[in-house]
Structures are given as structure tokens and as C-alpha cells.
Amino acid sequence: MLAAQALYGPHDVRTHLAPGVAMGRRLFRLFAEDAFDRQPLIGGGGRFTLVADCRLDNRDELARSLGIDGPRLATLCDADLILAAYEKWRAACCAHLLGDFAFALWDAQERSLVLARDPVGARPLHYWRRNGAIAFASMPKGLLALPDVERAPDLVLAAQTLLHRSFAGDRSYYEGITRVRPGHILTLDDTGVHDRRYWNPAPAPLRLQRHQDYVEAMRAHLDAAVRCRLRGATAVAAHLSAGLDSQAVATAAAMQLDGMGMVTAFTGVPRQGFAPTHPQALFDEGPLAAATAARYPNMTHIRVEAPPASAFADLDRNAWLADQPVPNMCNMPWWNAINDSARDRGFQVLLTGETGNIAFSYDGMDHFAALLRSGRIMALAAGAVALRRRGFGTTGNAVRRAVQPALPPAIRALLARARGAGPRTAAHPDLVAKAGATDPARSPILRYFDRADPGAGNKSRLAGWGLDHRDPTADRRLIEFALSVPTDQFLHRGEPRALGRGVLSGRAAPEVLAERRRAMQGADWHERALIDRDAIAGEIELMAAHGPTEDLFDIGRLRELATAAPELWMQPEASASYRSVLLPAIALGRFVRQAAAPTTPEASQP
Numbered sequence: 001m002l003a004a005q006a007l008y009g010p011h012d013v014r015t016h017l018a019p020g021v022a023m024g025r026r027l028f029r030l031f032a033e034d035a036f037d038r039q040p041l042i043g044g045g046g047r048f049t050l051v052a053d054c055r056l057d058n059r060d061e062l063a064r065s066l067g068i069d070g071p072r073l074a075t076l077c078d079a080d081l082i083l084a085a086y087e088k089w090r091a092a093c094c095a096h097l098l099g100d101f102a103f104a105l106w107d108a109q110e111r112s113l114v115l116a117r118d119p120v121g122a123r124p125l126h127y128w129r130r131n132g133a134i135a136f137a138s139m140p141k142g143l144l145a146l147p148d149v150e151r152a153p154d155l156v157l158a159a160q161t162l163l164h165r166s167f168a169g170d171r172s173y174y175e176g177i178t179r180v181r182p183g184h185i186l187t188l189d190d191t192g193v194h195d196r197r198y199w200n201p202a203p204a205p206l207r208l209q210r211h212q213d214y215v216e217a218m219r220a221h222l223d224a225a226v227r228c229r230l231r232g233a234t235a236v237a238a239h240l241s242a243g244l245d246s247q248a249v250a251t252a253a254a255m256q257l258d259g260m261g262m263v264t265a266f267t268g269v270p271r272q273g274f275a276p277t278h279p280q281a282l283f284d285e286g287p288l289a290a291a292t293a294a295r296y297p298n299m300t301h302i303r304v305e306a307p308p309a310s311a312f313a314d315l316d317r318n319a320w321l322a323d324q325p326v327p328n329m330c331n332m333p334w335w336n337a338i339n340d341s342a343r344d345r346g347f348q349v350l351l352t353g354e355t356g357n358i359a360f361s362y363d364g365m366d367h368f369a370a371l372l373r374s375g376r377i378m379a380l381a382a383g384a385v386a387l388r389r390r391g392f393g394t395t396g397n398a399v400r401r402a403v404q405p406a407l408p409p410a411i412r413a414l415l416a417r418a419r420g421a422g423p424r425t426a427a428h429p430d431l432v433a434k435a436g437a438t439d440p441a442r443s444p445i446l447r448y449f450d451r452a453d454p455g456a457g458n459k460s461r462l463a464g465w466g467l468d469h470r471d472p473t474a475d476r477r478l479i480e481f482a483l484s485v486p487t488d489q490f491l492h493r494g495e496p497r498a499l500g501r502g503v504l505s506g507r508a509a510p511e512v513l514a515e516r517r518r519a520m521q522g523a524d525w526h527e528r529a530l531i532d533r534d535a536i537a538g539e540i541e542l543m544a545a546h547g548p549t550e551d552l553f554d555i556g557r558l559r560e561l562a563t564a565a566p567e568l569w570m571q572p573e574a575s576a577s578y579r580s581v582l583l584p585a586i587a588l589g590r591f592v593r594q595a596a597a598p599t600t601p602e603a604s605q606p
Contacts, residue, residue: 001137002026004145007321007463008138016040016049021106025051030348030468031232037077043087047109050086052079053123053138054101057228057475062096079103086114091185094198098476099228102180102455104136112189117455119199120355120474121182124455128177134188139459140174140323150176153595155548158588161325162427162552166451170195173324174595182453199476201446203484214489215502217481222360222503225475226252229351234261237342237467238351240293240301241267242285242512242519244500245356247292249472251507253351254296263299263351265289266341268334270524271305282515283523291509304341306333306522310532315587316594321460325591329583330525339465349468350461356473358448359482361500364490366444368402386494391516393496426585428554445483526574529583536562536586543589552592553585 002013002024009026011034016023025039041050056062056078063073066084082103085093091114100122105114113134117125127136128143137143144151157171172179180186183199208214226249230236234257238250254263267289276283286303293301311329314336318326326332342350357363371380384398454471461467472478485499492498501513530536540558543549561582566574 001135001142001145005137005139005142008459012037014039016042018049018108020111021049021108023049023051023104023106025053028462028468030055031078033074033077036075037079039077039079041079041083043083047107048083048086049106049108050079050083050103052082052101052103053125054078054082054103055099055231055470056081056097056101057099057231058097061098065096091116091187091196091198094185100458100470102138110189112187114185114187115180116185116198117180117182119183119476120449120479121453121455122458122471122474124453124459125180126172126177127180127186127188129188129193130176139456140172140177143177144174151596152176153548153592155552155592158552158592159427159431161588162425162585163431164451167453168451173591179453182449182455201480201483203480205486206481206484207486211489211492211498212502214485215499215505218360218478218485218499219503221475221478221481222248222472223252223256225472225478226351227256228475229349229470229472230256233349235347236261236263236349236351237345237347238263238265239267239338239353240265240289241521242282242288242515243353243356244361244497244504244508244512245353245473247289247353247508247512248356248360248500248504249351249353250299251292251296251504252472254299255507258296258298261298263296264342264345264347265293265299265301266304266338267301268338268521269303269305270522271308271527274524274527276523280517281523282517282519285519285521288509288512288515291511292507295507295509302341304334304337306337306524306528309333309528310535311529311583312532312535315590317464318460319587319591319594321464322456323460324456325584326587327457327584328579329529329587330579331522333525333528334522339461339467342467343465348466349470352469352471353473354454354471355479356500357497358473359445359479360473360503361497362445362482362490363496364487364492364498365398365401365496366405367487367491368398369405370487372402372406383491383494387496388494390494392494426553426558426581428552431552443483445479449479526578530565530578533562536582539586539590542593543585546589546593549589549592553589558582558585 005026009028011029012027014025023040027034027037039051043050059073059081062081062085066088082097085096086105089096094116100118102117102123102125115125115127115136117123124138126140126143127134128149135143135146143149152175154171154173154175157173160166170179170181183197185196185198187194230253236253238253239246240250250263250265257263267286269284269286290301293299311333314332315326318332368380368383380402384395387393387398388395458469461469490499495501504513540555540562543553544555561577
């Protein structure tokens with residue numbers, strides 16, 4: 001199992017063997033304290049054995065709560081603190097841990113295994129259980145190394161991916177291998193699996209006097225989240241698009257490293273000479289990113305063009321690294337190109353803002369639905385007019401966001417088709433007819449975290465490029481703060497994402513905040529993703545000839561899309577049909593076929 005996961009931890013390997021239990025860990029060194037990492041760790045007078053994959057953001061605070069002084073803390077790795085926290089608080093320790101973590105703890109006295117992950121799932125953890133045996137590993141390939149674990153794709157999660165783009169539930173893409181869900185702690189023993197969600201934030205609504213007070217509080221949370229993720233590095237890479245989230249992260253990092261270190265900001269841009277096919281879209285984010293970078297003496301800006309190769313070139317490798325299908329073939333080329341550029345320059349930390357628009361720069365448009373539910377029709381109308389006057393949308397868009405949540409799913413689907421936005425699924429019609437929605441009735445922010453799981457993707461980038469991707473916008477404290485903010489502060493005076501924009505005032509270039517066009521990194525996606533039409537047609541025929549994929553996909557629709565070509569690639573219809581239907585189906589179908597392969601093809605290996 002450890003050998004199968006060597007690429008995720010090449011720097012050290014250790015094991016612990018005892019009657020009835022074997023535990024081990026591989027280490028990828030990222031911090032000075034990793035020099036003291038001696039996992040697996042033994043605690044509780046020999047009762048507990050722990051292994052952890054972690055970066056704790058509250059080491060000092062946690063140490064004080066545990067009675068650990070400064071000199072001793074300097075000789076402890078993060079896993080040591082998790083073990084001490086478990087010894088003191090048992091399963092309640094997760095509430096005291098801030099940062100990215102996954103851990104497994106064997107309790108020899110209770111003969112139970114405890115598995116837990118951080119609230120947003122930044123570190124992966126999987127397990128397998130059958131006939132009295134339990135095995136766990138960071139990645140599925142660690143479990144697939146066992147002879148008793150059958151290698152077969154999980155078609156239920158494959159269907160869920162097609163229909164809902166969702167990781168809801170605890171399935172992995174391999175049948176019989178289960179994910180520990182983000183924000184959950186499990187206890188496995190002779191009586192079964194006891195799964196509990198420990199992260200259920202429901203903060204009381206925050207009431208501040210002025211909108212600017214909310215802005216300043218959000219800025220403080222962002223800066224604290226970035227500061228934590230600069231740990232162990234004075235020179236970092238960062239994504240920098242024209243969007244609010246990467247701008248917020250990169251500028252905060254530059255301000256905190258001022259006089260101490262550098263930020264190298266990477267922007268994915270289309271090839272030189274690319275002519276956009278949609279005049280209302282921002283197809284090259286490079287100039288706006290460069291304008292912000294120029295404001296900071298310690299920020300270097302680099303434009304990154306994806307190579308002119310087919311997106312198929314890295315499809316198998318990316319899927320093999322992550323043990324799951326590539327979620328977005330359109331973005332994969334420029335993501336990989338940025339990873340290549342950061343790695344070649346010797347970086348080990350890459351800052352992103354992937355989760356930002358869920359919390360930090362949440363648009364607040366659900367406020368219109370709240371106004372309708374409370375009967376505040378005049379306030380809804382005034383907000384819709386303000387939205388249009390500020391250039392952020394039409395009054396019709398505001399009305400749609402107000403009314404849509406109250407409509408039955410069938411009516412929502414009809415309206416989507418009328419707008420040319422649906423159906424967007426490549427699933428077989430029988431599958432669509434049988435499937436239901438998977439989203440629980442939770443707040444819009446928490447709904448996202450019920451469906452998302454970034455852990456395997458993060459681990460794949462560490463293995464494939466040696467880059468530790470850190471997302472300050474996924475900070476638990478920042479998310480919980482966002483949940484406490486009234487929605488009218490996110491949608492303030494007709495301005496969506498008002499808090500995110502307020503935080504960036506004086507930090508980002510003014511033209512970034514003034515931009516109203518829809519931005520698109522990798523606007524020339526179709527030139528790479530669809531350049532090899534023969535390969536796409538061949539993949540569809542292989543899907544049609546393979547029993548499981550033939551049952552999963554609407555093969556007729558995929559064939560139709562493969563032979564057609566829209567004139568305007570950046571129109572919403574093209575995005576819906578190709579970015580959201582054809583290409584995800586190709587990636588998923590290829591993964592499902594290859595998931596049952598007894599060996600990994602050489603082309604898939606890094």
C-alpha cells in the first residue's frame with residue numbers, strides 16, 4: 001500500500017506493526033517541523049496509534065490549550081499536536097483543529113479505528129471494509145494494491161457526476177472503496193461504521209452598523225487565512241486572473257511578504273493572435289492581472305499560454321494522479337501549464353482562490369429569493385433596478401433568481417431549456433428519468449461543501465508537480481464568518497459580490513473592479529479540447545461498445561455534438577453543450593473503461 005502511494009510522499013516512509021494492526025505513512029516534507037515527523041505515533045500509554053496528513057493553521061493556539069510550551073512545540077510536527085488533541089478531547093478534537101487534515105487513529109483498547117477529515121476536504125482519505133478486515137489509505141490506489149480489493153468503477157458515482165456534477169455522499173469512483181466525507185469523523189469497529197458530521201456551522205447573524213464594517217471584518221479574515229498558508233515559504237506562486245478571488249489572495253500575500261519575500265503570479269492566457277468569437281467576453285485576463293501586479297514591488301507577473309497540443313495528451317496522466325476522472329478538460333491545459341511553469345521555477349507552494357465565490361466573494365443573489373419569501377416586493381423591485389443600473393445584470397435576471405427556487409424541478413428544467421441552457425447532461429435518458437436531486441436543503445454556501453471534494457485533486461498536484469496547492473478562501477474561519485453575514489451585505493445596493501469588491505478596494509487595480517464582462521481563462525479552450533475530432537469520435541464509439549458506458553451515456557447526443565461545430569465558441573450554448581456535456585462525458589467514459597484495468601498504462605504514469 002505504501003509503495004503504491006510513493007509518488008505522494010517520496011521523502012520518508014515508516015511503519016508500525018502490532019497484533020491485528022499495521023499502519024504506515026509516507027512523508028512529503030513541506031515545513032521545518034517535518035524534520036521531527038516520526039509517524040506512526042504512539043500515544044495514550046500505548047493505547048493509540050495515529051497517522052495524519054496535515055497542515056495545522058493554529059499550532060500556537062492549540063499548543064496553549066494543550067499545555068505545550070514554546071521550546072517543546074518547536075520539536076513537534078503537526079501530527080504530534082493532533083495526537084495530543086485526541087488524547088485530551090477524543091473525537092471532539094476536530095473542533096479544535098484548524099487547517100487541512102486527514103487522520104486515522106487506532107484505539108487498541110476499544111479495538112476501533114477513527115477516521116476524520118477537515119471541513120472542506122483539502123486532504124483525501126478512503127477506506128475499504130469487508131469480512132472483518134478494514135483498510136484505509138489517502139488515495140484509492142493505496143487500497144487497490146491489496147489483492148482482496150476488486151478493481152471496478154463505481155457506476156453510481158459516475159451517474160451522479162453526469163447528472164448533478166456532485167460528490168454528495170461517500171462513494172469514490174471505485175466500487176467498494178468509500179470516501180471519508182469532508183467535515184466527518186467515523187468510528188469503525190465490530191458493530192459497524194458510525195459516521196458523524198462534526199462540522200455543522202450555524203453562526204448567529206452578525207449585526208454591524210455599516211457595510212464598511214463588514215468589509216473590514218472580511219478583509220481581516222482573508223488576511224489571516226493567507227498568513228496561515230504562507231507558513232514555511234517566503235517565495236510563493238499564485239494564480240492571478242481578473243477575478244476577485246485570486247486577486248484577493250495574491251495581493252494579500254504580496255502585502256504580507258513585503259520586505260520579506262516575493263509572489264510570482266501566473267495568469268492563463270490564450271495563444272498569441274487569438275481572435276475572440278464573443279465580443280462581450282473578457283477573453284484575455286492578462287492585462288488586468290498585470291495591472292494589479294504592477295502595484296506591488298514584490299509581485300512578478302507571468303502570462304502562461306497552454307501548449308498547442310490536444311487536451312487528450314495529459315488526460316490519462318491527470319486521471320491516474322487523482323484516481324478520478326478529469327473534471328474539466330477545457331481548463332486542464334492551462335492549469336497544467338501553470339503547474340509546469342511554477343514547478344520549473346522551483347516553487348513548492350501555489351496559492352489559489354478556487355473556493356472564493358462560494359464564501360469570500362459570494363454574489364448574494366439569493367437575497368432576491370429571500371425578499372420574495374418575506375413578501376418584500378418593493379425592496380425586490382428596487383434591488384432589481386439597482387442591479388441593472390450598476391451594470392451587473394438585468395431586472396429579468398433578478399426576478400428569475402427570486403422566483404426560481406420556489407418552482408418545482410420540472411418547471412425549472414423547462415425554463416432552462418427555454419433559455420438554451422439545458423438539458424446539459426450526457427446521461428442516458430433512462431438514467432435521467434430515474435434520478436433525483438442530491439442536494440440537501442441547506443444554505444447556498446454549505447450546499448457547495450456538501451457536493452465538493454478537492455482532496456484527491458490537491459494530492460494529484462503534489463505528486464505530479466511537487467506543488468502544495470493552498471486555498472485561503474477555503475479557510476474554515478473565513479467560511480463561518482461568511483455564513484454569519486446577512487445576504488444583503490453581499491448584494492449591497494445592486495452590487496453583487498459587494499464584500500469581495502470592498503476588500504479589494506485599494507488593493508487591486510481600479511480597472512479590475514470596474515470590469516463587467518464575463519472573464520474566461522483559456523478562452524481558446526476549443527482549439528485544444530476539440531482539435532482531435534478523430535480521437536473524440538473514437539472515444540464515443542468505444543463508449544458505445546462498452547456495456548457500462550453504453551448504459552451511462554446518451555450516445556446519440558454525444559455523436560451529434562462530436563460532428564457539429566458552433567460558430568461562436570464562447571456563446572453560452574456552446575459552453576453548455578461542449579464544456580459541460582461532451583468533454584466531461586469523454587473524460588468520465590475513458591476513466592470508467594480504464595478503472596477496471598489490472599495495470600496502469602505506461603502513458604498514465606508521471
